[in-house]
Amino acid sequence: MHLLIVGGSDAGISAGLRARELAPDTQVTLVIADAFANYSICGLPFFLSGEVPDWRSLAHRSLAELESAGLRLLFNTTAERIEPARRLLHVRDQSGARELAYDRLILGTGAAPICPPIPGINLPGVFPLHTMQDSFALDEHVKTKQCSTALVVGGGYIGLEMADALRTRGLDVTLVELAPTVLQTVDASLGELVRAELERHCVRVLTGAKVERFRATDGHIVATGTPNLEVCADVVVVALGVAPANSLARDAGLELGARGGIKVSRRMETTAADIYAAGDCVETWHRVLRAPAYIPLGTTAHKQGRIAGENAVGGAREFAGTLGTQVVKVFDRVSARTGLRHDEAVAAGFTPFTSEFTCWDHKVYYPKAHEMRVRVTGDRETGLLLGAQMLGHVHSEVGKRIDVFASALFHGSRVEELEQLDLSYTPPFSSPWDPVQMSAQSWVAAAKF
């Protein structure tokens, strides 16, 4: 059997490795548009900050490891068209166009940065950040032009990581965000704390501002817009989110679903026979909403790829669903979330109650205790946990604490059940009641549940 995979990142590689693990006789070929298989693009901001000096160390696995697992990798090869009826993939590489036959096909084409038609967005010095090549181009520009000022457009998690990265690299950074606060994935009270952290590190944050034009002047880029926005910078990073890379699927007649993600079953089957898809190119089953959503994350891409690979060689595994669990570091603060925010819960038809709780991350008598903020959202009628958000110090184990909420949410817990979890404690790390449990107790008391 010949399993053909388009894409050599989280979803594609996970699929190929799982297929070979379960069915070692399967011939697995990956068609990869660039020359970088299995790199952690999540690590790009840390390469650009200088914290990870060598981009090669971003590789999840070496080429030799991938090949010894039985994956045949076709680099610098672009998939141009699928003919589902003939089970053919039309590809193009340096030597021209050709056809590859498949028995099963998996699409792991990922996402592409949203690039609105702002005049000047393609000027030299204005960069998206999604691929290894994007990061090399940006790095080269900062070095060769000896940039000292940067503009980041977009206050989502990639924009924030890039503001942190470029500031860490010594540039003066301005961040522009259209919304009233940064990090719209969490509620405004936490977003404001993230803004304060940016400002504490001398990042100029302009919210409620819209870039409408870039122009090149004397080797700089000037961004103008509303209200009275004018920022001059040596380098600009545009981080306005991503959209699924769905054209290959769409042109082959595969159905699209939530926000243009390729429509898939929970077995990662597309609407065409013998074609699976996984990762940022697909819509994603949401475990709390019980409906498809579009939440492109590396964690999800790895899981879905593995499931697509397993099912392509005869398995019948289902994706359990995303909770949208995510975490981001901004200088010395970490923000994380899982499940639904209050407004999302209302929109989904729940009757949510949200409480916000402030506590120490460990016993305050032990040095270096930091305050952390926890927002818990639960359903007033059923008492079920619906989501949680957190903000704390970089050493407050925010990511792992949100994972406790994520695990409870995965198993459909009620908020009050968190109190009974047997969590670890020693004064340097926690309290007899962990912040997760204290915030759950606070929710139960405030919701009078």
Ligand SMILES: Cc1cc2nc3c(=O)[nH]c(=O)nc-3n(C[C@H](O)[C@H](O)[C@H](O)COP(=O)(O)OP(=O)(O)OC[C@H]3O[C@@H](n4cnc5c(N)ncnc54)[C@H](O)[C@@H]3O)c2cc1C
């Ligand atoms: C800067 C940054 C930071 C991030 N940080 C995090 C994080 O901290 N945590 C997290 O969970 N997620 C993070 N993400 C998101 C995460 O990286 C993605 O969700 C993940 O990479 C998706 O994997 P994928 O395999 O679906 O797609 P991609 O990684 O986008 O890979 C797509 C692959 O398909 C190939 N391809 C596309 N079209 C074709 C074609 N026509 N022919 C051949 N090949 C093709 C590409 O070359 C590539 O190999 C981050 C993303 C970025 C950009």
